[in-house]
Amino acid sequence: MHGTDETAQRLLDSSARLSRDPETEIDWDAPLGDGYGLSPEWSTLYGTAYWEELTEVQRRELTRHEAASVASTGIWFELILQQLILRDVYALNPAGAEFQWSLTEIAxxxxxxxxxxxxxxxxxxxxxxxxxxxxxxxxAFKTVATGESAYAAILVAEEVLDVMQRDWMRDRRVEPLVRTVNHIHVVEESRHMVFAREETRQRLIGASGPRRWVSALVIALAADMIVSSMVTRAVYANAGLDADRAVREARHNEHHRALLRSSCANLMDFLGEVGLLTPAATRVYRRTGLR
Incomplete structure (x- = not known):
């Protein structure tokens, strides 16, 4: 077995022991309480003058809409991810661990x-x-992305969500349903991130400088697309806020940008280690608030 197959076999073994089933582990009929949708400190408005003006009820409602928007963005990118992986393993040996792990990840x-x-x-x-x-x-991305561009972009989406959700799943102010959903996702995505890192390393073996430059920029642009899609203008309007003001204050919210940067510290270290943190890519990450 080469490195990817060995990693895939370990992850298959882990999945057999630790996979979770939301259908049976979550009581979908239980009534909702009055908890937050996410940790208040992760709200895009936390730390702004607008946040200070909101009532507790308004803050809770805002975080529920933000959590719903983030989850919907997660669904969107998971659909892209599944298509990237299916296309990538199309010609692999079905008896191999990499093929079987890839289908396990899709499941x-x-x-x-x-x-x-x-x-x-x-x-x-x-x-x-x-x-x-x-x-x-x-x-377009799911149609053309291949190799390290595909797997590192997958890693970006998973890493950003992972740090957020680790905070939310431990926070007793957050609605129990949301905490359970986040806990299941964190446990299973940890395996996916291991594989995405291994695949990225493997795909970059022997890669030329120009190829790394292009891949680094594509990955950074994908990160920008993902992060900017997490909480849209509609969230503020649906939560009953002044959307123009909310968007303006959220855009300049240094507290939220600091949280994003801290959530991506390990990711940025990894991208730098494998040569995917070029000056052009770094400028995009800074604009997005990830560095």
Whole structure:
């Protein structure tokens, strides 16, 4: 076995022992309480003058809409991820560990998407989707992305969500349903991140400088697309806020940008280690607030 196959076999073994089933582990009929949708400190408005003006009820409602929007963005990218992986393993040996792990990961992502969809439907009564331009760019990305560009972009989405959700799943102010959903996702995504890192390393073996430069920029642009789609203008309007003011204050919220940077510290270290943190990519990450 080469490195990827060895990693895949370890992850298959782990999955057999530790996989979770949201259908049976979550009581979907239990009534919702009055908890937050996410840790208040992770709200895009926390630390702004607008946040200080909101009542406790308004803050709770805002975080529920933010959590629903983040989960919907997660569904969108998981659909992209599944197509990237299916295309990548199309010609692999079905008896190999890498092929079998890839399908296991896709099965995990299917369960996660259903879980996010059901949880979102419980939290709010509106639909959230990335803006049309992001959806079309995502359609193009899943069609053309290959190799390290695909797997490192997968890693970006998973790493950013992972740090957020680790905070939310431990926070007793957060609605129990949301905490359980986040806990299941964190446990299973930890395996996915291990594999994405291994695949990225393997795909970069022998890669030329120009190829690394292009891949680094593509990954950074994908990160920008993902992060900017997490909480859209509609969230503020649906939460009953002044959307213009909320967008303006959220855009300049240094507290939230600091949280994003801290959540991506390990990711940035990894990208630097494998040569995917070029000056051009770094400028995009800084604009996005990830560095």
């Amino acid at each position: 995990d992502e299917c369960r996660h998407s259903i879980m996010f969809a059901r949880a979102t439907g419980r939290l709010v009564d509106v639909e959230y989707r990335p803006r049309p331009l992001a959806r079309e760019l995502g359609r």
